[in-house]
Amino acid sequence: MKLTTKQKKFADNYIKTGNATQSAIEAGYSKKTAPTIASENLIKPNIKSYIDEKMKEIESERIMGAQEALEFLTNVVRGEELETKVVATQFDVSTVQVPADVKTKISAAKEILKRYPDNDKLLEQQIRKITAEADIAEARAKSVDTSFNDEDRTIILDDMEDDN
Incomplete structure (x- = not known):
């Protein structure tokens, strides 16, 4: 939804000053109704989104990326x-x-x-530790697999059947 001329002027003044009532007066609303109109304008979705969008533009120009x-x-x-x-x-x-x-x-x-993770010494040490732990776990897994041969497995299974 498009803003009226008064709404746009109100929003632009509000962005500059942060004073809603004074912005309403400067936009052409009467001094008597300005406080009410200002409050209403700040919650109207089209005016609110216009103000938010303009504030983001200003912020991106002012803050270093x-x-x-x-x-x-x-x-x-x-x-x-x-x-x-x-x-x-x-x-x-x-x-x-x-x-x-x-x-x-x-x-x-x-x-x-x-700002570059590959130059971070702490991260480098953490990666080395994780890699070493993975290597140890892999070596343990291999040693468990090779500790029994097929003949040993058969004997263990036969013993288990005898118990039942």
Whole structure:
């Protein structure tokens, strides 16, 4: 369902200010009915979904995603991301753009490596432990199977029949 001009104006103002009553007034509703209209508008499905959709758009533009974060960290490690340093002499103070220091680059590299499971030492140790346990279980299973030959099995079955 499409929004009326007033509803759209209300929703857009509400997104900007977070004040429903004032948004209703600015959208053209009377001051007397604005609080009631504002409350009603916020629960109408079409207005609510419009507001939710616009808020998601704003959020995705404002919040850094994982890819963007990894690109930034990579730029720091490569020295492509510059920071401003203040340089003071006895005659003046100036600023220069310089790459991150080695300690910062190492920290950024560690952050990148945390995001890749195959570089995770704890995960690597857990995988080794699980693999070793599986190998042990397989070896035990094989030793159990080879501990009896067909002749032994026949004797055991014959003994069981004699007991009955």
